[in-house]
Amino acid sequence: MKKNGFTLIELIATIGLMVLMGFIVVNNLSSIFSQREDEDIADFKQMLEDAACTYIELSDPSIKQKKETCKKSGCNVSTNVLISNGLLGEDLKNPMTGKKITGSELIQIRYVNLEKTCIYEVE
Numbered sequence: 001m002k003k004n005g006f007t008l009i010e011l012i013a014t015i016g017l018m019v020l021m022g023f024i025v026v027n028n029l030s031s032i033f034s035q036r037e038d039e040d041i042a043d044f045k046q047m048l049e050d051a052a053c054t055y056i057e058l059s060d061p062s063i064k065q066k067k068e069t070c071k072k073s074g075c076n077v078s079t080n081v082l083i084s085n086g087l088l089g090e091d092l093k094n095p096m097t098g099k100k101i102t103g104s105e106l107i108q109i110r111y112v113n114l115e116k117t118c119i120y121e122v123e
Contacts, residue, residue: 040095045120051087052077052107053118058085071114076106 006014055077056067069075080103082088092101108119 037095044095047092048079048082048088048105048107048120049118051079051082052109052120053116055082055085055087056109056116056118070109071111074108074110076108079103079105079107082107 056063056070066075079088079092079101083090083092083101083103088101090100093099094101094105105120108121110117110119
């Protein structure tokens, strides 16, 4: 008698292995995308903080006055100010929402022991 095909057990085992491999691939891909999203948010946050720290060091007299205020009690700088001073692009998008920044996002500037710190709190 000639055998022309697969047994039911062989088919079930093959399908089971394929489903298992599919789950592994989907799980790995979702963790890669999640990790990339976290990196995009961290990069966005760092860009805003760097722009604010650069802004407070500009040589404009009104900024120098603001710097002295920041040294005493801290201050906030809006993304609108950073855009108008050319430190951020107008088309910058928030990776959490996918929308352009509004200009109302605030970056805190603090001086602790004469050390400047710029912090953007991610919403």
